[in-house]
Amino acid sequence: MPLLKKMSSRTTDSFNKRYLYKLTTNFAGLLIGLISQTIIPRSLGPRAYGDFNYLTGFFSQLISFLELNTSTGYFTMLSKNPQDSRLVRFYMLFGILVCLAVFFFTSSSHIMSLHMYIWPGEQIGFIYLAAGFGLFTWITQILSQMADAYGLTVTAEKAKMLQRLLGLCLLVWLFVSGKLDLTVFFLYNYALFIFLLAAFIFIMQRGGFSLFKRTELTAHHVRLYARESYTYGHPLFVSGLIGMVANIFDMWLLQVMSGSVEQGFFGLSTQIGALCFLFTGAMTPLLMREFSIVHAENDIGRMNRLFEKYIPPMFSIAAFFSCFVSINAGKVIHIFGSKQYDAALWAVTVMAFYPIHQTYGQLVASAYFAMGKTTLYRNIGIFVSAVGVPMSFFLIASPEYLGASAGAAGLAIKMVVINIISVNALLFYISKPIGISFVHYLRHQALCIGFMTVTAYVTAIIIDPLTKDHMITGFLISGIIYTIAVSAFAFFIPSVAGLKKGDIQNILKTFRP
Template sequence: MVERGATVLSVKRRLLFSVGANMARAAISLIAGLLVARGLGPSDYGNLAYLLGSFWAIRALLDMGSGSAFYTFIAQRHRGRLYYLVYFGWLGFQFVFSTALVIQLLPQSLVDRFWLGQSRDLVVLALLATFLQNQVWQTVVQIHEAARMTVRIQVSGLLIISTHVILVSAMLLGDWLSVRSVLSAIIVEYLVAAAWLSGALRRGVVRNADDGGAASVGGVVSEYLAYCRPMMIIAVFTFCYEITDRWLLQRFGGSSQQGFYQVAAQLSTISLLATSSVLNILWKEVAEACARGDNARVIVLHQKATRFLMLLASGVSCFLAPWAENLVVALLGDAYHAGWPVLFLMLFYPVHQTMGQINGTLFMATGRTHSYMKVTVSGLVVSVPVSYLLIGPTDGVWVSGMGLGALGLALKMVCLNILFVNIQSWMICRQYLAAFRWYYQLLPIVTLLSVGYGSMFTVRVLAPGLAAGMDKSELFFGMLGSGFLYAFIFVTLLIYAPSVVGLRKDEMAPVIEKVKHGVRDILRKLK
């Protein structure tokens, strides 16, 4: 009992620190992204986004679910060095193969067609940046989280992104900000960080790992293959899906449309702060519960995380959505004004993306990769033709599209995400014999969006000087006043009418009691 209590306390502490660190890192990352977007302009920023996005897709193809397998295995219990060595060897192969492919094996004509005129050396820089930022750094994060070293890895992440802001600011001041310089900065930052932490990981986590029942390299490889076999299918379809979306938008919309979409996607991630903070922690706890056969704890963790995190994502998105046009102009300038409807739509994408990430975490952490593969591949197969219809040219040779550019891609992302994430949730509820309650998805959005618009209009009526809100100062004070009113109504609903925002009173009662005790303690200390 004491051990379980200590574990719960450890989870809470790690969760609170992770949320705080992620909020700080996301804020700094957003500043860096806005500086880069404003400094490069929509066209060059779109080229940067396309280069990084294309290698993200290639990374997913080469990874084939091995990263998820690695984290699930080391999260379940201590593993022997073979688990680490096999995975590190696989990472090395991915790097060597992809580098040789880009530098030597692909003909120039294919490079021009695929990356649409980007120079080969710039493509190589994008490859190095994405490999270090995603595969290498993500592995470092996973090992730390599996060892419950959340504080250390979160502090390291903050140092990296803070360094990035300093470098980008220096580039802007020195008037040498470019796609090449941004990629070079990413490479240096993550290379130094990974090298700095690797020594401690080798001395600590990996050295103290036990054999975990693995007798040979063949046994470890077989376990990885058993986990990854369904994921290999997902990897192929994910690659096609990601490349199709990015290429269609770059080819038929142009680099500026790519820039509009990337800015909208980046700003919308504000709503994912809480979710991204807890996913690795949730993965660890679900994997352990599944290994113990504690299915009741698995579904409780899933349902609580889904309801509360979706409510938080809805709260942020519904507050920001009415200010979409003002945010784009004030933060990025008139060059990005045409992209504000894309931001408005994309602000709602994180709401169900939260749900999808929690669902994916449960599927991966419990090893149900085959079920996850079925619904994911179905969504990816449907997504590709829908992308063409929305983005493709209106005068297509075989099939005409709607030519909506970034707006079309945003529309597809939001609608298909809602559909297939709900299919995932229904499958999970059926597996664990739990009720599938869909209303907690709709109620928060409708209620809070109404509150968001009401708060904005109230502030503008009381302060007519903020009617335009395109200036930075107008935006700040307008959103500040609206935010106070929005937060007051939000908290009031949570306390007195939680069902209106998709929660049950019995779920909110313990939270309210803890808050009351906290306030009493603070007042007692002040006296």
């Protein structure tokens, strides 16, 4: 028993160190992302930026449906057995099938002239480039998850950081030289994807996990893995199909009713939200790996402790950034998008709250996948999508169709509301199996968001009149005071940040050698 406790402690220490390293590199990534997002939207302009977000968002949804969350199942299975090279080869074959399916869909749509209806007003060249962008994004995410499953998180994060730094240098050069248009921006992303893919393959090869290891994959093995993948993923087929249709419908409706400019406003709001999610997004694959391991050992008690230890603080971190961005949306738009995006104010204000529950959603979903509760996950997804479609139509459609014609802001409202409903439904149904209090977590959500929003608002109304002619300076000063206020409050009342007494000291200890 003492040996097991020692092993468990070492596992926890390793998990903490890997996450803290990921958190550190993601902080650097946030700074790079901030600089990048001050260049990209203003260089492309709302229309081209909207085209980019519409097309890449479409193929992201399509690929997500085609792979039916098998990447999550693959990651879960690989975490349990990292030495299973046959599984790796099987999933590589599956990946090739997904790539062929995307190419077939795109080319068929082009040949039959359906592209004019599916992607209204978009050039066919950009449609093909967006398809490739979606596939590259999916493949790099899979390889990143594999690195986490193999315990190569630190090295993989170093590769990501190098890619971001090189990407930033290249982006600044393109901006200064005046060469950054939509075509060049696609090619720029392709170059970064290829660099990261090569780096991941090299890292895994050096770590003893070759992607190209000669392993016999017989028909028996194919049937075995296919059956396991089917068992894991088939409950998600219907919800995946409905979710894909609903999400694509949202983007298509916004494109048809409001045009590429509103699509650009919504794209800016989602990109700003993605920066808020950068910290907590690092947690998902690591926690999913831990959930998979402890569930394989049937250790529900440890799963409970992992959930309570990590998920509320991650929610609080997301709320910390999101609430501040929402209250200071006007300044954020000025920094990132210039005056071209002033009309995106309400979209950014609302969409800034999306990463808060997106954090909960991904982390809670990791518990569902690790425990194999995909049928329940599917049912909740179907219900939420069914509710979301009429809401989208009412908020986005023009008055002649009895809609509110709210454009990007309307879609942002729908996204945030549906996300809150979905995540809390997931939380409610998972609370009993892992022994947590749903009411406690619901109370923490309200307390955390309310406190941080009020703190950000009070800080803004104090600082804004003093710095009205220096918007960026005011933004920075507000951010510093807001950070000090939240940190001080969390130190004396840790429950606001989802912490317990002693957690802060324990976190500080992990930084000591």
